[in-house]
Amino acid sequence: MCGILAALxxxxxxxAKRARILELSRRLRHRGPDWSGISHHGNCFLAHQRLAIVDPTxxxxxxxxEDRTIVVTxxxxxxxxxxxxxxxGSHKFRTRSDCEVIAHLYEAYGEDFVNMLDGMFSFVLVDTRDNSFIAARDAIGLQHCQSFRMGCCMV
Incomplete structure (x- = not known):
């Protein structure tokens, strides 16, 4: 099970803030020992500790x-x-990861795409074009989605 962290x-x-986010993310390392990453866009940081199961390479x-305006962990x-x-079909995928569809679905269908997902998941998506984000998770067959414009918000 991966570990995700969002500071929005x-x-x-x-x-110094980036270093603090990395430090906090490393505390999740036990959840995803295969790889770690961080993304910084404007006033948002997304960090990830990966347990590589689908598309480990x-x-x-x-x-x-495609144009890196939508980022998801x-x-x-x-x-x-x-x-x-x-x-x-018209979207270009970089990976075979099952989770890459999330960024492309959001781009194609807006926030309603969450209802298209079948699985067990939690994610944070940042749309850098309008400085908004979505945090969503499945909750045992019941999906929950929150969409926000950037303000003074931490998830």
Whole structure:
């Protein structure tokens, strides 16, 4: 099981803040010992500790859409990712990761895409085009999604 961390709407985006986010993310290392990554966009940081199960060679996170304006960090597994990839035929995928579909689905369908996901997951997605984010998770067959404009918000 991966570990994800999001710091959103940060006032301080200094190197010291980045170092603090990395330090906090490392505390999740036991959940994902295979790889770690961090993404910084504006006033948002997304960090990931990866347990590589699907696409262990190229599925490192955070994951992006084609022009890297949508960034997502995910824990879980999307069971219907192959079917969803077919629906996204015009999109170009960098990896075979089941979770990469999330960024592309958001781009194609907006926040309603969450209802298309079949699996066990939690994720944070940042849309750098309008400085908004979505935090969502499945909750034993019941999906929950929150969408926000950036303000003074931490998830």
């Amino acid at each position: 709407g940060c006032i301080d985006v200094s190197q 190229s599925g490192n996170q955070p994951l992006y859409n 995910v824990n879980g597994e999307i069971y219907n990712h192959e079917e969803l990839r077919k629906k996204l």
